Amino acid sequence: MNKQMRRTVVGLLTCASLTALGAVQVKDQFTMSTGNLEGGGGGQGFAAVWDDQTATPNITVVANSLSNGAYSSRGLVPEGNKVKSPVGAGANLDWTASRQLSTAIDMNSGNTYYFSFLVAGSWANQAVKRGWNIGFSTVANALTSAITIKNGYNVSTLSYAIGGIETGYTTVGGFTSGQTLFIVGKMVTASSGNDNLSFSVYDNTETIPATESWDVLNNTVVSSASLGYFIINGRVNDPSSYYNFDEVRTGSSWDDVTQLPEPGMLLGASVLALAVLRRRG
Numbered sequence: 261m262n263k264q265m266r267r268t269v270v271g272l273l274t275c276a277s278l279t280a281l282g283a284v285q286v287k288d289q290f291t292m293s294t295g296n297l298e299g300g301g302g303g304q305g306f307a308a309v310w311d312d313q314t315a316t317p318n319i320t321v322v323a324n325s326l327s328n329g330a331y332s333s334r335g336l337v338p339e340g341n342k343v344k345s346p347v348g349a350g351a352n353l354d355w356t357a358s359r360q361l362s363t364a365i366d367m368n369s370g371n372t373y374y375f376s377f378l379v380a381g382s383w384a385n386q387a388v389k390r391g392w393n394i395g396f397s398t399v400a401n402a403l404t405s406a407i408t409i410k411n412g413y414n415v416s417t418l419s420y421a422i423g424g425i426e427t428g429y430t431t432v433g434g435f436t437s438g439q440t441l442f443i444v445g446k447m448v449t450a451s452s453g454n455d456n457l458s459f460s461v462y463d464n465t466e467t468i469p470a471t472e473s474w475d476v477l478n479n480t481v482v483s484s485a486s487l488g489y490f491i492i493n494g495r496v497n498d499p500s501s502y503y504n505f506d507e508v509r510t511g512s513s514w515d516d517v518t519q520l521p522e523p524g525m526l527l528g529a530s531v532l533a534l535a536v537l538r539r540r541g
C-alpha cells in the first residue's frame with residue numbers, strides 16, 4: 261500500500277469510528293474564566309457567546325464544576341467551572357441568559373434529541389425560594405415557545421414546561437437545598453400529532469443505566485417551534501438563595517449525553533497514531 265492509499269484508509273477508518281458513536285452536538289462545561297457569564301465562550305455547537313440580560317447582579321461563572329455520582333457513573337468527567345445565578349435579596353429578582361445554537365432544534369422535524377445537565381441550589385426557605393427553567397427557546401432571553409425543564413416556583417418538583425408553563429401532569433420530586441441533580445432528557449419531535457418529551461432525574465447516589473430509562477413521559481403537541489437558543493432563566497427571592505448549572509450536553513443518543521465518548525475517539529486517535537508511526541518507519 262502506498263502512502264497516499266494508506267492515508268486514505270486511515271482517514272476513512274477514523275471517520276467511521278467517530279460517526280459510529282453519534283455526535284455530541286452541543287457541549288458547555290463552562291471552561292471559561294470565572295467572572296460574569298456575559299460574553300463567555302468555549303464549548304461546542306454554539307453560534308455565539310453567552311448573552312446575559314440580567315441587570316446587576318449578573319449571572320456569573322464561579323470556580324469548580326458541580327459533581328454528581330450518577331453523572332460520573334458512565335465515565336463523564338466535569339471540566340472547568342459552573343454557572344451561578346444572582347443571589348436572592350428578599351424581593352423577586354429575575355435573571356435570564358441564553359446562547360445561540362449552531363443548529364436549531366426543530367420540534368416539527370421527526371428527529372430525536374437528547375440532552376443532559378447538572379443543577380444545584382441553595383436556599384433556606386422553600387416558601388420563597390422561587391425557581392428556574394433550563395432548556396431551549398425560539399428567541400434570545402425569552403421563554404417564547406421554549407421547551408425547558410422547570411423547577412416551579414417554591415416547590416421541589418421538576419417538570420417539562422412549554423413557554424415557561426408547566427405541562428401539568430409530569431412532575432417528579434426531590435430538588436432540595438444543597439443537592440446536585442443530574443437530569444437527562446429526550447425530545448422526539450413530530451411534524452404533526454404528539455411530540456414525546458421525557459426526562460429522568462438522578463441524585464448523587466444513583467447510577468446511570470446502560471440503556472435509556474425515563475421517570476416521566478409527556479405526550480404533547482409542540483408546533484412550529486424552531487429552538488435556536490439554549491436558555492437559563494429563573495427567579496430568586498429568599499435572601500442568600502441561588503442556583504448553579506453545569507455540564508450541558510445535547511446529542512442524538514442516550515450514550516451521547518450520559519457516557520464519555522472517548523472509546524471511539526481513542527480508537528480513531530490510535531489508528532491515526534499507528535499511521536504516523538508507520539510513515540516514520
Ligand SMILES: [Ca+2]
Pocket residue numbers: 289290291324325326338339340341342506507
Ligand atoms: Ca463544569
Ligand SMILES: [Ca+2]
Pocket residue numbers: 367368369449450451452453454455481482483484
Ligand atoms: Ca411537533
